[in-house]
Amino acid sequence: MKLPVNPTISYCVILHYSEIGLKSGNRKSFEMQLVENIKIVLSDLFPAQVKRMFGRFILYLPKEFDWVLISRRLSKVVGLANFALAEMLEQDEASITESACRQMGELQFQSFRVATRRVQKSFPVGSGELNARIGALIQAQSGARVDLNHAETTCFIEIFDDVAVVYCRREPGLRGLPVGSGEKAVSLLSSGI
Numbered sequence: 001m002k003l004p005v006n007p008t009i010s011y012c013v014i015l016h017y018s019e020i021g022l023k024s025g026n027r028k029s030f031e032m033q034l035v036e037n038i039k040i041v042l043s044d045l046f047p048a049q050v051k052r053m054f055g056r057f058i059l060y061l062p063k064e065f066d067w068v069l070i071s072r073r074l075s076k077v078v079g080l081a082n083f084a085l086a087e088m089l090e091q092d093e094a095s096i097t098e099s100a101c102r103q104m105g106e107l108q109f110q111s112f113r114v115a116t117r118r119v120q121k122s123f124p125v126g127s128g129e130l131n132a133r134i135g136a137l138i139q140a141q142s143g144a145r146v147d148l149n150h151a152e153t154t155c156f157i158e159i160f161d162d163v164a165v166v167y168c169r170r171e172p173g174l175r176g177l178p179v180g181s182g183e184k185a186v187s188l189l190s191s192g193i
Helices: 027-042 067-074 093-105 127-142
Strands: 010-017 049-053 056-060 080-090 111-118 153-160 163-167
Touching (some): 010 027, 010 067, 010 163, 027 056, 027 067, 067 080, 080 093, 080 153, 093 153, 111 127, 127 153
Antiparallel strands (some): 010 080, 049 056, 080 163, 153 163
16 A cells, blocks of 8 residues: 655654564674665665664655655565654644644544653653543544554654654564674584484
8 A cells, every 4th residue: 555645744764673672782783784784675765864762763764755665675674573654743742643643544443542652751741641632632533442452553652852753554574683693603414324
């Protein structure tokens, strides 16, 4: 499905990894290898700028991009648990609310939840309060029920540095450890005598 991309909105890709987070001693080298692999698969499309942010990566997108092609490439990168096209906004409650309601309005669902991660503690509204405010508007708009444990659809809001990102569609990744992060090994096989 081709997603409509609005040229007046700034977009990024939120990239989550899984197994790498468990490798405390080698985590940094695995993260660097994953970033390098992402840059390689996108190198003929645009020069990828990837930034590590609080246990995830942010891939900044140019003004014009082909999301179908980018998502197809990212879905083949070993090491990604999932990724999502996100709208980058100012840290303004009205902008965040508008984006969340608009994105959720494009989806069909019977149950939903809003999940806010507020790393930037100077943002004046707490995570729970923002979830409740935006959730009430989405519920009024969609008629769907709120389900905090087994929601069919989740609206993700992340607030960090000087931006907020909003996304509702996560694409699955291949998981695992990044290609190129393993050492060489030798195996001796014998048929037995």
